[in-house]
Amino acid sequence: MCSSEELEYPQKLLDYQCGFLVSKTMFTACELGVFDLLHEVQEPIAATTIASRLSTSVDGMERLLDACVGLKLLKVELKNNEGHYSNTDVSTLYLVKSSPKTLYHMITYYSQTTYKLWHFLPEAIREGKSQYERGFGISSKEVFEAIYRSEEEMLKFLYHMDTIWTICGKDIIQAFDLSVFCSVYDLGGCTGGLAKHFVSTYNETTVTIMDLPSVVQTAKKKFVTDEEQRIHFLEGLFMTGQKKNALIC
Ligand SMILES: C[S@@+](CC[C@H](N)C(=O)[O-])C[C@H]1O[C@@H](n2cnc3c(N)ncnc32)[C@H](O)[C@@H]1O
Structure with missing residues (x-):
């Protein structure tokens, strides 16, 4: 049932209509480095200075800042x-790139990848398939081949995934009593975001992450330190219909 207020004035619909303007404003300020610059200078500064430091037009920057x-x-x-x-x-x-709780990587992923793909939502619904071909010229049927279309893109996706766990990982792990499990297998465990919360919450538990070889190699190099000794990795493929690796959990 709609309230009479809603029928009188369609606030919700207007908010939905303009939601992308809000997102894109925040994405742009992040991508141009506004929050990073203001953090670096540590004092309030004028739009002219910000525009000059970030090589933008003054008029455009003033509008973005406001x-x-x-x-x-x-x-x-x-x-x-x-x-x-x-x-x-x-x-x-949350928006300064160097903050331990930064959403920067997730925001830039949404801006540069997700936003672009959602432009083709009508086509995705009509055709019932992902729109990487229209958005990025990648015709692969395997969505992860498209997502990992270059090393740079893979890294962007991994940072995006990892960010989610720095924000909500502790709450998710603590929402359940998982203490009875001493050996955990995380299929598609990616950067080890979940695994890190697991081993820091449960002192006896070891976690084995199974993921694609390139992901495992990058996770070991960039995301999981040697000190996190109770996190192990297994390279392989699941759900491909090919019997390349047997996985027994
Ligand atoms: C949506 S991500 C989720 C990552 C992680 N579970 C998290 O929540 O952050 C899916 C993960 O599955 C992995 N993956 C996709 N297809 C795979 C396959 N065929 N075999 C192994 N891993 C795969 C990807 O590399 C990626 O790390």
Whole structure:
């Protein structure tokens, strides 16, 4: 049932209609390095300075900064009649690239990959298939071949996946009592985001991550340190219909 307010004024629909404008404003500020610069300078600075440091137009930057103030991603104060901008506490924690809790990698993935693919949502619904071919010129039937179309793209995806666990991993692990399991296999365990929370919550548990060889090699190099000794890796393929590796859990 709709409320009479909703029938009088379609606020929800207007919000849905404009949702992508909000997303793209935050994505753009992240990608251009606005939050990183403001974190680096550690004091409120004018739009002209920000535009010059980030090599953008002044007019465009002023509009972006004011939109970010409206979205509460930035703060502004007047000094000599000129707006000076700084990060909010939330932006410092989640939007600055160097923060341990940064969403930067997930945001840039959404901006550069997910956003582009969602442009073809009508085609995806009509055809019932992913739109990597239209979006990125990759015709593979295997979606992970498209996602991992280059080493650079694979790394971007892995950082994107890892970010999710830095935000909600602890809550997910603590939502269940998993203490009875001393040996855990994480199929498609990727960078070990879940595994790290597992071994830090349960002192006796070992986790074996099974993933594609290239992913395992990158995870070992860039995401899991030697100190995390209770995390092991297994290279292989699952669900391909090919009997390349037997996996017994
Ligand atoms: C959506 S990601 C999820 C990653 C991880 N479970 C997480 O939550 O962060 C799916 C994972 O499955 C892996 N994967 C996809 N197809 C695979 C296959 N045929 N064999 C092994 N791993 C595969 C990918 O490399 C990726 O790490």
